Amino acid sequence: MKTVGIIGGLGPETTSEFYLDIIFSCYKKTKEARPGIIIASVPLPYQIEEDLITKNVGSERYIPFLVNEAKRLKKAGSACFYQRNQERCRYSSFKHC
DSSP: OOOEEEEEOSOHHHHHHHHHHHHHHHHHHOSSOOOOEEEEEOOOOHHHHHIIIIIOOOHHHHHHHHHHHHHHHHHTTOSEEEEOOSSOOOGGGGGGO
């Protein structure tokens, strides 16, 4: 089983819920193993975070932070990456992991 990398940071509660969803989903599929998971929390500057959450603007300023975290996760051994936000939650990303 490959190691999954999660890029989070816009709320530790959401990231922890997502982590548990992955674990429980894998447990339903097989009780033999769980995936290795590396979680990277993206420390966004406050203004970028506020604009994204409250106004849904400025997502282009978020991209460099995501790219940097994806590179860090790859160096740490993640075979696939997943960035979760509340608008788009794509569990299908893990089918290839």
